[in-house]
Amino acid sequence: MADVSITATSKPRAAASGQASSEAAPTAGEPYFDLIELLFFAYRDFVGDPDEVLAKLGFGRAHHRVLHFVNRNPGMKVADLLDILKITKQSLGRVLKQLIDEGYVVQKEGARDRRQRLLYVSPAGEALAMKLAALQTARISRVLAELGPGGREAARRFLAGMIEAEDRDHVLRLIARADSLVERERASARDDNP
Amino acid sequence: MADVSITATSKPRAAASGQASSEAAPTAGEPYFDLIELLFFAYRDFVGDPDEVLAKLGFGRAHHRVLHFVNRNPGMKVADLLDILKITKQSLGRVLKQLIDEGYVVQKEGARDRRQRLLYVSPAGEALAMKLAALQTARISRVLAELGPGGREAARRFLAGMIEAEDRDHVLRLIARADSLVERERASARDDNP
DNA sequence: GCCATTAGGTCAGGTATGTTGACATATTTC
DNA sequence: GAAATATGTCAACATACCTGACCTAATGGC
Numbered sequence: 001m002a003d004v005s006i007t008a009t010s011k012p013r014a015a016a017s018g019q020a021s022s023e024a025a026p027t028a029g030e031p032y033f034d035l036i037e038l039l040f041f042a043y044r045d046f047v048g049d050p051d052e053v054l055a056k057l058g059f060g061r062a063h064h065r066v067l068h069f070v071n072r073n074p075g076m077k078v079a080d081l082l083d084i085l086k087i088t089k090q091s092l093g094r095v096l097k098q099l100i101d102e103g104y105v106v107q108k109e110g111a112r113d114r115r116q117r118l119l120y121v122s123p124a125g126e127a128l129a130m131k132l133a134a135l136q137t138a139r140i141s142r143v144l145a146e147l148g149p150g151g152r153e154a155a156r157r158f159l160a161g162m163i164e165a166e167d168r169d170h171v172l173r174l175i176a177r178a179d180s181l182v183e184r185e186r187a188s189a190r191d192d193n194p
Numbered sequence: 195m196a197d198v199s200i201t202a203t204s205k206p207r208a209a210a211s212g213q214a215s216s217e218a219a220p221t222a223g224e225p226y227f228d229l230i231e232l233l234f235f236a237y238r239d240f241v242g243d244p245d246e247v248l249a250k251l252g253f254g255r256a257h258h259r260v261l262h263f264v265n266r267n268p269g270m271k272v273a274d275l276l277d278i279l280k281i282t283k284q285s286l287g288r289v290l291k292q293l294i295d296e297g298y299v300v301q302k303e304g305a306r307d308r309r310q311r312l313l314y315v316s317p318a319g320e321a322l323a324m325k326l327a328a329l330q331t332a333r334i335s336r337v338l339a340e341l342g343p344g345g346r347e348a349a350r351r352f353l354a355g356m357i358e359a360e361d362r363d364h365v366l367r368l369i370a371r372a373d374s375l376v377e378r379e380r381a382s383a384r385d386d387n388p
Numbered sequence: 389g390c391c392a393t394t395a396g397g398t399c400a401g402g403t404a405t406g407t408t409g410a411c412a413t414a415t416t417t418c
Numbered sequence: 419g420a421a422a423t424a425t426g427t428c429a430a431c432a433t434a435c436c437t438g439a440c441c442t443a444a445t446g447g448c
Contacts, residue, residue: 022289031324031327031330031331032334033373035353036262036330036331037266037365037368037372038365039353041357042356043233044357045361046233047247068230072227079246086238122229134225136225136226136230136249139227140229140356141226146355147355150348151352153225154229154345155340156229158345158349158352159342160232161239161336162236162333164242167235171231174249178364179228181228194316
């Protein structure tokens with residue numbers, strides 16, 4: 001990003017302290033412009049790293065989301081994915097088909113319910129998903145190292161709070177369950193006694 | 195979001211503690227899946243509030259971004275906006291034209307350089323921009339109230355750290371400068387002695 | 389066993405937002 | 419006067435969404 005020089009009304013002043021001038025809390029309805037804009041820029045760079053890798057494979061952000069959640073929730077149903085991503089079946093169908101055709105995702109018929117097409121990542125799919133997660137983790141790690149102890153918990157609480165109240169518990173459960181799911185998958189890969 | 199029940203490998207276990215099981219720090223390259231996913235869900239809900247309002251006006255997220263930055267940086271050049279949004283002139287042209295045609299943004303010829311078309315929000319544009327910012331601020335306010343003192347600064351440091359290092363200083367300057375710009379605009383609207 | 393429901397897939401067509409590339413016009417700068 | 423700059427525009431295209439309609443196969447209630 002080049003310098004953005006506002007020419008019309010710009011006059012020399014205390015501009016550019018480097019750290020956005022802080023702690024003038026938006027008491028009477030003053031918008032939190034700083035956090036609004038930081039969230040915009042932070043999110044863009046956060047998804048930017050994976051985007052570059054994906055573009056080389058002919059994939060986009062939509063493929064990333066599908067691959068990510070399937071990797072995190074092996075054996076999930078198509079309907080679960082639709083629910084998490086909040087997109088339509090048709091939209092999911094297109095990207096899912098590409099991921100399957102190119103061997104990153106596989107479907108298995110449900111054992112109890114044979115209508116279901118349970119979703120799993122292939123070894124290549126897991127490798128890609130983990131590569132993308134590693135890129136994002138690297139960015140996060142750098143930040144948390146700068147923030148020191150408590151930074152992770154603070155970030156987590158802020159972000160969790162930003163989630164729509166109605167969905168928040170579901171999301172937190174999803175994250176917790178996925179953690180234990182992946183752990184269980186690994187255990188049963190080492191040793192067939194989950 | 196409905197319940198997402200993973201049927202294939204799911205067995206009863208310590209799932210769903212409500213608060214994602216914490217503080218098992220990703221030491222040896224363990225991805226920060228929790229923060230990755232929280233960022234995804236938080237951002238989606240963060241932009242979701244404005245999206246609803248915008249949809250009723252026939253606008254999309256692209257219009258929001260343009261309107262937001264013009265509101266925050268009155269008198270900015272088209273080139274500045276291209277630089278912030280990192281999109282092409284043609285993409286910007288389409289949404290900018292709509293915002294101008296519908297009276298939310300106005301252009302004025304630059305005084306020093308008459309090639310420039312400096313961008314300003316109209317009163318209607320400012321009202322809309324502030325309405326959208328208020329929605330996002332309401333969400334943020336609720337979170338910060340839950341987090342207690344220091345929450346805002348922690349969130350700001352986390353988000354600022356997530357921005358690409360190369361751009362970070364520019365963004366922080368942009369935010370700081372916009373704060374003082376808006377303040378100055380208001381002062382000169384009250385009293386013609388900036 | 390019949391039938392409604394469910395899980396999933398697919399066709400057809402439309403919108404929003406982005407892209408490249410090529411030009412055009414006015415203005416400033418050297 | 420020529421080169422560079424700020425902006426706008428035309429044309430064509432790609433992606434990622436959407437709505438609506440319709441299909442198959444399997445399940446489950448009765």
